Every structure is written in structure tokens, then in C-alpha cells.
Amino acid sequence: MNKRIIALVLGSAVLLGGCTTTTKETNPNTEKTPKTTEDTKKEETKKEEVKKEETKKQTNESDVKSKEAIESTKKGLKKYFDFDLKEQNYDITYNKAEEVIEEATNTSLFKGAAVHIKPKAEIKEGEIKAITSKVSTENNEITMLEIERSSDMKDGKVSEEEAKKATENFIKEKELVKKDEKITFKNASEINLKNRMDVTFTYGKDNEVIVGVDRLTKKVSYFEFKK
Secondary structure, rough: OHHHHHHHHHHHHHHHHHOOOOOOOOOOOOOOOOOOOHHHHHHHHHHHHHHHHHHHHHHHHHHHHHHHHHHHHHHHHHHOOOOOOHHHEEEEEEEOOOOOOOOOOOOOOOOEEEEEEOOOOOOOOOEEEEEEEOOOOOOOOEEEEEEEEEOOOOOOOHHHHHHHHHHHHHHHEEEEEEEHHHHEEEEEEEHHHHHHHHEEEEEEEEEEEEEEEOOOOEEEEEEEEEE
């Protein structure tokens, strides 16, 4: 009798255990509320606003650099070539260094920024057709400055000695290098496309400065620092 009762009790326990159901506990921290269309739109709007602010900041920074580079170029033209640039008479463009890329190597052609200047009006023989400068973005110092004049004449001549003397005087008078810095003649070469003769000097530790003489005017029209 007792054994039968015990067996019935155990059987009932097993049956009840098989039918037992459990409730899954949920963690409110891990559950996410589905995004609504309105929420998605708000996120997209916020991203667009951030993007616009970044673009605006970059544009403002670029404008400042552009103005600084152009101002340095104007001062350089006056100091080195005694030329007053009237901005209203010229088209002026500005290129950051990373925008001037050599396709073969995919590297920047120079350090700094470039300013390109061209007259708006039609030019005549002997007049300036282009001005180019390279300006350091670190200190706004000019690293290259060139004035090109329109000329169909190909018979302009300047000897190596004339060019060497003119460029040496230019370096000293305009203080392209420090007064106590010794400069050493390296070479001279004809630049036919530019109608000038370039003279290269070395100074300091592995530094070079190239100064070019216009073959028609016999005056310096270009200089560039190489390091």
C-alpha cells in the first residue's frame, strides 16, 4: 500500500515536471527600441550639419592660406623685382601643395602652396604674361618667384659670365641667403622654353639657390630655393 502511494506520488512529480514552463528573464539594458523614420531623419540631419561645419571650417582655413600666400607674393614682387601687383588687373589662382601632384610618383611636386597670376587684358610683346610663386605654408616665405614676359624673339643672348655676375649681385643685394653665408657657383644652363639662363649656387649644407636671367632684358626674372 505504501509502495503504491509512493509510486503514484513520484509519477505525478515527473508528470508535473514535464509540463513545467519557465519564464525568460529580460535585461532592459540590452533591449533596443526600434528606430522610427523620424529618428533616422534626425540622425541624417545631424550628420549633414556636422559635415557642413567641417567643410566650412576647411574652406575658411583655405581662404586664409590663400590670402596669406597672395599677400606674400605681392610683397615678394615688390621686394625682388620692384613690381607692384594690381590685383584687379589679374586673374589669381591658388593651389595647395597636395593639389599639385606628379602623376608618375603620386607625390607633391613641392612643399607649400602655389600662386598663379595672369593678366586679364590682352598682352603685347615684352609685357608680363605670367607670374608664379611658391610659398611655404609654415611661415609664408617665398621659395620660388618667376616673372615671364611675352616674346617671339629668339635671338636674345646672355653669356654665362654675364648671367653669373648678374645672379651673384642679385643674391647679395636682395639677401637671398645670409650675408655671412658663402655661395659657390655650381653650373649654368640655358632654359630655352623660358628664354633665360639659370645659374645654380650652393650654400650651407646641401642647399641650392637657382637664379635665372632673362636673355632679352638681361635682368633676373626668376629664383628658387632647393633643399
